[in-house]
Amino acid sequence: MKLRTLLSRMKWFFTVALATVMLTGCNGQFVVLDPKGPVGKQELDLIILSTVLTLIVIIPVLIMLWIFVAKYRDKPGNKAPYKPEWEDNKTLEIIWWGIPIVIIGILGVYTAKTTFALTKPPVQNVAPITIQVTSLDWKWLFQYPGQKIATVNYVEIPAGVPVNFVLTSDAPVNSFWVPQLGGQEYTMPGMALTLWLQADKPGSYLGMGANFTGEGFAHMRFHVIAKPQSDFNAWVNHVKQTAPALTKAGYQNLTQPSVTDQMSFSSYPDGLFEATVNKNGGIYMPMQQGNMKKEDTPADNNAMKNMKMGQ
């Protein structure tokens, strides 16, 4: 049996593998495990809780497997007890039906709590900002209904302020994901879903499309740049003064399949987002706008009312 030599040859391999994992870990690139906002933090808490709870089952399984296989091998002279007819034990079975049920009870309660919590703004005492996100083939368009500006493939937000991302798609279904701020939500044509995220501190966070949309999908990355409120306001003014306007034709251009760089626009056609949702149907289901306060979108109040989606 050449197993031992094989294993010893594998050893260097494991060392290398382990070392790379450790090294990359030190660079802080495990973005999901390194949240920079309250949403991501709550999700990380659940990740840790679920890991610990499942380990309660896994570890005994691994230990028992190891011991049983070692002890009850069919070797000549094995003195371990052998009971070929033993097939039933109520106590044992109650234990392993019962413990997982308890574990899932605990995990279920925390899951329910967080699931409901995440539909609300992470902090209640700060007025939120709304950003409308449209996934296109193969780029991201961000519109600021409160500021009347738009960007492509990057989005700036004020730090410490809850952001209500309203998501739709003018292309196949994508998913809007900024791991360090929190989990993702689908962007779907004809619908507007909401996702609350918040950055605690200024910084630049990588975002991406997570649901496959064809050829250019791999290039659908963007940056979320969180800034102090005053810097954010300055940036808005800067865009308003320096960037070109997004016209209807310009938007048509963006919807064509292509991969593009970052862009900024000082304004965009009134009701563009709502028109996009309506154009693609907009009647599938009532918009999930329950948590969205009307005063967040002053400029679009009228357009919002006219949307068909509320039917």
Added chain:
Amino acid sequence: MLESIKTFASHFFVTGDPMIYGADASIVLVTVAILFVLTYFKKWRWLWDEWLTTVDHKKIGIMYALAAILMLFRGGVDALLMRTQLAFPNMHFLQAEHYNQIFTTHGTIMILFMAMPLMFAFFNIVVPLQIGARDVAYPYLNAVSFWLFFFGAMLLNLSFVIGGSPDAGWVSYPPLSELAFDKGPGENFYLLSISISGIGSLATGINFMVTILKMRAPGMKLMDMPLFTWSILATCIIIIFAFPVLTIALALLFIDRLAGAHFFTMLHGGNPMMFINLFWMWGHPEVYIVVLPAFGIYSEVVSTFAKKRIFGYKSMVASMMLISIISYFTWTHHFFTMGSGADVNTFFAISTMAIGVPTGVKVFNWLFTMYRGRIRLTLPMLWTIAFVPCFAIGGATGVMLAVAPADYQYHNSYFLIAHFHQVLIGGVVFGYFAGLYYWWPKMFGHVLNEKLGRWSFWFWNIGFYVCFMPQYALGFMGMTRRLYTYPHGLGWSSLNLVSTIGAFMMGIGFLFQGAQILHGIKFGKRDTTGDPWDGRTLEWSLPSPAPHYNFATIPQIKGRDAWWTMKEEMKQPGYKKEPVHIEPIHMPKSSGRPFIMSVFFFIAGFGLTFDWIWMGVIGAIGVGITLLARSFEYDTDYYVPVDEIERTEAALGRL
């Protein structure tokens, strides 16, 4: 004229890629070689009489197994191509379009044309023998099922060289898979090939459910059935309810594409979310369809090789039945992020975690079957032991994914890829390997080489962890699935390289298995006893391979582990063998019609793929005629005469 033929041909045959030229060449070469060998050795008659027209469930099972192993090879090559592309950042080995086609065919083939047929192989090879039956309930239908699967699989494989492969993922969500975004015939290949083979799957589910409920040997109560047979019964129940849903979903999508309907488009009231719901109403039960038979295999293997009765038989049965029900209440966990309310997400999160309970219970029962047993580390047992930690970890990450808010972070990331490969490979593939090693002697009459098998085992297992553990980490690093390339500087490079190395180790493991099969054909030790493992269930009471009528006399069953009990009885002092009383055996006749009808299905499918309605109509007419011909056929069965049975049994040393 010539010009138009040329343009047609250049659209029809996929060209412009060395890989595809390679495939073209090898398809032609293999076809020529097969034609030559069959003609040279005058094997056409034999092929037709013995295989293409057979209704013998054991032969059908073998054909399923061989086709599935070929498909495992094809899907595996796809996997290695993808992993090669991902080994380094900014690779230029595959283009986006090509990568998308490959992950789509890989997923489709692995689930529908590898796991499903391999599972049906076990249905066919084992179930009738285990319950003491001479045949399945509907042998003719069984042949139809096989050939529909076979030609469905051929249709999908053809897409690689003709017209182009589907590229919207194996789940093919609209609107991406609608005409507006996906013009080519690829998506049609996907829809039609799955639909054709899906008819066969549904028929198999019905067939084996009836077989198990109606054809058990006298005395075998439901609670005496071997756990493998139980697992198949549970599987059949799921198949019968799940496959119609898939058929409808795919049919609606196909009507959208072919006839311009708007079931799942974005306009005119269509709703793509409906497809996603329907798909996963089949899709989640589907994962239990493929894993339950593996659970059955583990149960048989553990109790045989621990030389002990299975622990907690009733719990095992109850847990399988629970799984088959709960699996219908979990489908939304595939799209927690699709905007269902918090209440809906919570319900499906908890129901998903709940399915972990009966699954976990089974693991403990297997462990306690080993406890105080006598464990022989044969190949089937090795794979079973390797399954336990792999599946335990995969199950745990499954519970983690079920936590809806946490899933917002895992969804569509490499964490998910690692999880489902861990349960699909660690649970399903390991189980089917265990089953293949376990029943190989029963199928072919010889035992496979242990040493090659052990090499393969270690390459597969170590390769598995090297390949998929880094992918959990990549998920935490924000790497999303279905990326054909990624840039430097995200920290993904080294882990991807490690993962690719692991994939190739599994590839080597597969090569060892190929070598093992070839070695077995040439040098395999004959199994003359019919019971090489000292088994416990009825199939081991028969010679290997079993004669075409299975049992010369139908056994009388007294309790569980029927063959083990009989062996114990035979060991009693004063045991006297009862005289065998042989009667003529009623058997179905072979028929070429299932094969021919499936060829017509293939013709119809191919025509519709290219929107050639005339060809679709020809195929449909052919199907209709073969169906009609069957209903006018009265001479479908015969009796095996007593002297033939006596001769066969005597030659096998059974009289």
